Amino acid sequence: MMMFGPENLRQNVLLRDYVTFKIGGPAELFYEATTSEGLVAAVAYAKARGLPCFVMGGGSNLVVSDAGIDGLVIHNASRDYSLVDQQAHQITISAGYDLGELVKMAYGNSLTGVESLTGIPGSVGGAIYGNAGAYGRSIADILIDAEVLMPDGQILQVDNAFFKFDYRTSRLKQDNIIVLKARFQLEPGIREEIHAKMADIMTQRHSKHPDRSIGCAGSFFKNLPPLPGENRRRAAGAVLEQVGAKKMSVGGASVYQKHANFIINQGKATAADVKKLAQLLKAKVMNDFGIELSEEVLYIGR
Ligand SMILES: Cc1cc2nc3c(=O)[nH]c(=O)nc-3n(C[C@H](O)[C@H](O)[C@H](O)COP(=O)(O)OP(=O)(O)OC[C@H]3O[C@@H](n4cnc5c(N)ncnc54)[C@H](O)[C@@H]3O)c2cc1C
Incomplete structure (x- = not known):
């Protein structure tokens, strides 16, 4: 497991390779965080040096300028934690997982409640930031609580109300708070029905999305x-x-x-x-x- 060290920072990394728009200039410094610890350490590194710091997930909601971005861009690809609690029907995972991986994990364990979000690109953290949703459901409907990194460097366990979710928004758009891990409440479901809904949504999305x-x-x-x-x-x-x-x-x-x-x-x-x-x-x-x-x-x- 790679831990953060300044030797892992890359310079002038073209962000067009990390965003779904396939547009955008270089990040002055770039770090690929594969663990929450690495992510937290990289944020602390930037703070200690007065460098601007931007955490991205799947890059599916971004227009990155052609001239690139100053400071450190951290690509959150952390997948160091995942737990399915079959008794409580809950899934807890690192925020760097793709939302699609959460959907598949739920399906694989016959848990229902997240399949409406099938096909939404990006990470779990990015979905919480913008309260991603589709077909009448959004991530706020299933989020129980999360572990977050506060601007002062504290790591807190916070509940759903903390995020002040509304239509495609949360308090993360105002406050510089980073989601590290999130726990979701699902319900027992029937595997074939979950699959049928996912397939139906994918067909609908393919028909109207590029x-x-x-x-x-x-x-x-x-x-x-x-x-x-x-x-x-x-x-x-x-x-x-x-x-x-x-x-x-x-x-x-x-x-x-x-x-x-x-x-x-x-x-x-x-x-x-x-x-x-x-x-x-x-x-x-x-x-x-x-x-x-x-x-x-x-x-x-x-
Ligand atoms: C083809 C297509 C279809 C889409 N369909 C939908 C849809 O149906 N519904 C919908 O809601 N959206 C949709 N989107 C938009 C996009 O997928 C969502 O906004 C997605 O949740 C963004 O997640 P991301 O990880 O890619 O975030 P990014 O684009 O990487 O970042 C977006 C913002 O989230 C912040 N962020 C990322 N990770 C974290 C974290 N761990 N903690 C705090 N902040 C974080 C970033 O700092 C940034 O401000 C679609 C996009 C595409 C390309």
Whole structure:
């Protein structure tokens, strides 16, 4: 098991190789954390030297700038802890696991409750940060508690309420808190039924999302609050479709033909292309509907 040491830091690592958009310049320093201890030590190292520090998971919600990012980027690939408690129907795992691995672990143990999140890319930690969800469920619905690294270096055990979850958000977006480990409450289920639901969701996702070989970061803008008297959020994609988004592109970035809320990298897109296209889309929606779209993706870097 590799522990953290400054000799493990790499310089000028291209982040485009670590993010689903396949866009982005170099991290000044880069560390691949395979354990929670390594992650905590790397954060402490950056803090002691006054270096900016950014922890990424699967890189599936990021637009990294072309000029790259100052300081230390830590790729959280920690998978040093996993425990399935069959009696309590709970799974506890390191935050660096893929969300998909959690889904498979639950299925493998005939536990239900997380299969709605099938196919959402990224890590468990990233999913908690943005309260990832789909098909009416989000990670907040099953998270019991977590081990977190606080900005002052303390490691705390915190419960679900600590995160102040809301639609695609949590307090992690304000406070610089890193999730190390998380425990989820599931229910006993029937293996074949869980599998059928996962397969059904994957079919639906394949029909409207680009293939993984195409760079993108999922829904680019947040869905809109419900209209008065309604309780469902309005899809940003529907509004974008009405302003002709699917015909729009800038350089190598264009709007995906099957989903107007996805910006895709046609191969040679830059972060500048993506940002420009996003600005044009926002301006068009503001102009035509007086609606202000806000990004669900996160822009990072210089
Ligand atoms: C094809 C596609 C489909 C998608 N579909 C959905 C969907 O249906 N629903 C949905 O909600 N999202 C969806 N997304 C968006 C994305 O998958 C989620 O936002 C995902 O949860 C991000 O996790 P990540 O590990 O990739 O985070 P990253 O992109 O690596 O990082 C995002 C943020 O999370 C923070 N973060 C990462 N790990 C931790 C940690 N351990 N502790 C604290 N903060 C952390 C980072 O600092 C950063 O601020 C989709 C994306 C793609 C590409």
